[in-house]
Amino acid sequence: MKQNKTTELLVGIFIVAGLAAMFVLAMQVSNLGSLNQGDSYRVTARFENIGGLKVRSAVTVSGVRVGRVSAINFDNKRFEAVVSMSIDRKYDQFPEDTAASIFTAGLLGEQYISLEPGGADELLADGSEIDLTQSALVLEKLISKFLFSQTSDSGR
Amino acid sequence: MLDWIRKLGRGGLRLFGKLGRGGLFLMATLGGIPAVLRRPGLLVAQLWSVGVLSLALITLSGLFVGMVLGLQGYNTLVDFGAEESLGVAVALAVVRELGPVVTALLFAGRAGSAMTAEIGLMKATEQLSGMEMMAVNPIHRVIAPRYLAGILSMPLLAAIFSAVAVYGGFFVGVGLLGVDDGAYWSQMQAKVDLYEDVWNGVIKSLVFGLVVTWIAVFEGYDTVPTSEGVAGATTRTVVHSAFAILTLDFVLTAMMFGDY
Numbered sequence: 001m002k003q004n005k006t007t008e009l010l011v012g013i014f015i016v017a018g019l020a021a022m023f024v025l026a027m028q029v030s031n032l033g034s035l036n037q038g039d040s041y042r043v044t045a046r047f048e049n050i051g052g053l054k055v056r057s058a059v060t061v062s063g064v065r066v067g068r069v070s071a072i073n074f075d076n077k078r079f080e081a082v083v084s085m086s087i088d089r090k091y092d093q094f095p096e097d098t099a100a101s102i103f104t105a106g107l108l109g110e111q112y113i114s115l116e117p118g119g120a121d122e123l124l125a126d127g128s129e130i131d132l133t134q135s136a137l138v139l140e141k142l143i144s145k146f147l148f149s150q151t152s153d154s155g156r
Numbered sequence: 157m158l159d160w161i162r163k164l165g166r167g168g169l170r171l172f173g174k175l176g177r178g179g180l181f182l183m184a185t186l187g188g189i190p191a192v193l194r195r196p197g198l199l200v201a202q203l204w205s206v207g208v209l210s211l212a213l214i215t216l217s218g219l220f221v222g223m224v225l226g227l228q229g230y231n232t233l234v235d236f237g238a239e240e241s242l243g244v245a246v247a248l249a250v251v252r253e254l255g256p257v258v259t260a261l262l263f264a265g266r267a268g269s270a271m272t273a274e275i276g277l278m279k280a281t282e283q284l285s286g287m288e289m290m291a292v293n294p295i296h297r298v299i300a301p302r303y304l305a306g307i308l309s310m311p312l313l314a315a316i317f318s319a320v321a322v323y324g325g326f327f328v329g330v331g332l333l334g335v336d337d338g339a340y341w342s343q344m345q346a347k348v349d350l351y352e353d354v355w356n357g358v359i360k361s362l363v364f365g366l367v368v369t370w371i372a373v374f375e376g377y378d379t380v381p382t383s384e385g386v387a388g389a390t391t392r393t394v395v396h397s398a399f400a401i402l403t404l405d406f407v408l409t410a411m412m413f414g415d416y
Contacts (some may be wrong), residue, residue, distance in 0.1 A: 007201065007204045008200055011204050011207065011208055013208075014201075014203065014207045014309075015207075015308075017211075018207075018311070018312025018315055019315075021316040021319035021320075022311075022312075022319075024319045025251060025318055025319055025322075026350055028322075029247050029318075029319075030345065030350040031346065031350060069345060076383065084179050111189045140253075
């Protein structure tokens with residue numbers, strides 16, 4: 001009977017260890033730990049071209065992550081991309097004329113949205129739209145622009 | 157020539173016969189699971205021999221797989237100046253693939269073969285028919301607890317393997333090779349998705365558990381009741397399990413991570 005109790009205890013420890021390992025994988029290894037899905041408010045912005053931006057890409061201000069891209073849609077009438085961002089409720093002091101630009105982390109890194117606060121008195125609130133936006137730089141466009149200017153220069 | 161075709165036909169019939177017996181056997185086993193839940197003592201005893209006794213093997217393998225990944229990943233990444241991504245590389249490789257697959261392979265060798273040999277010997281020494289004579293259903297009493305224990309143990313073992321491997325990679329990368337501590341975890345947390353990566357890994361290990369344990373108990377139950385038959389069944393368990401794991405891994409990966 002004693003043997004049986006030790007067995008039961010060790011099996012219990014095994015199950016707890018397995019579940020703890022899953023918990024570690026969820027909290028420490030995956031993005032759940034860095035996701036504060038608590039209080040956030042939603043802001044939208046329209047871009048001509050979002051490049052490689054994805055849902056869950058970072059939204060930063062001065063390089064600090066303040067939120068994530070929550071949805072990307074396409075406006076069929078104005079032919080623009082509509083990006084919804086959920087921004088942490090802690091950071092609710094952004095002026096209404098904040099500008100949003102899509103940048104790339106490193107040369108070939110992931111794309112993210114950078115917000116640059118303006119100077120208006122009104123603040124961004126849940127559901128407001130950012131008007132000042134700058135699209136992603138598409139590398140091919142840059143190269144073709146560069147080549148075009150080169151050839152037109154040499155033709156002169 | 158005719159003889160050869162007849163042999164082919166016989167092989168085909170045998171294969172389909174076996175698949176059919178395996179399917180019916182699986183149904184009977186699943187039907188026996190409620191009976192196991194009424195007698196949890198049987199399940200605990202099996203969790204002990206299948207799960208707890210595999211723990212040392214799984215933990216050590218996980219540690220060393222993680223350490224090797226840390227070492228190899230570092231040597232490759234340092235050429236691109238991207239050694240900060242070591243955490244992502246180790247975590248993705250382990251959580252998506254190596255955790256479930258290596259655990260399942262080790263499980264088939266460690267626990268699956270033992271299960272087959274045990275059940276096969278029970279059959280060879282007519283313990284199973286003895287149970288039937290005493291109106292005890294051997295599937296409820298012997299097979300179903302082992303099957304359930306295998307299914308429950310596999311995801312737990314795979315999770316332990318993955319977690320230990322991530323720390324093994326951390327130990328080598330950060331401790332020995334000098335990758336930045338914060339970058340190891342933050343890059344990992346930024347790139348590893350809970351549902352896409354971790355949860356899919358758990359699903360994989362669950363599927364492997366279902367299949368490997370099924371093969372193990374069925375080979376034992378279906379064995380030719382001689383010592384030679386038991387030996388053959390044990391070998392088949394390991395070989396078929398390994399084949400099934402690697403094939404299913406490709407199929408599951410294509411379904412989970414392929415873009416179609």
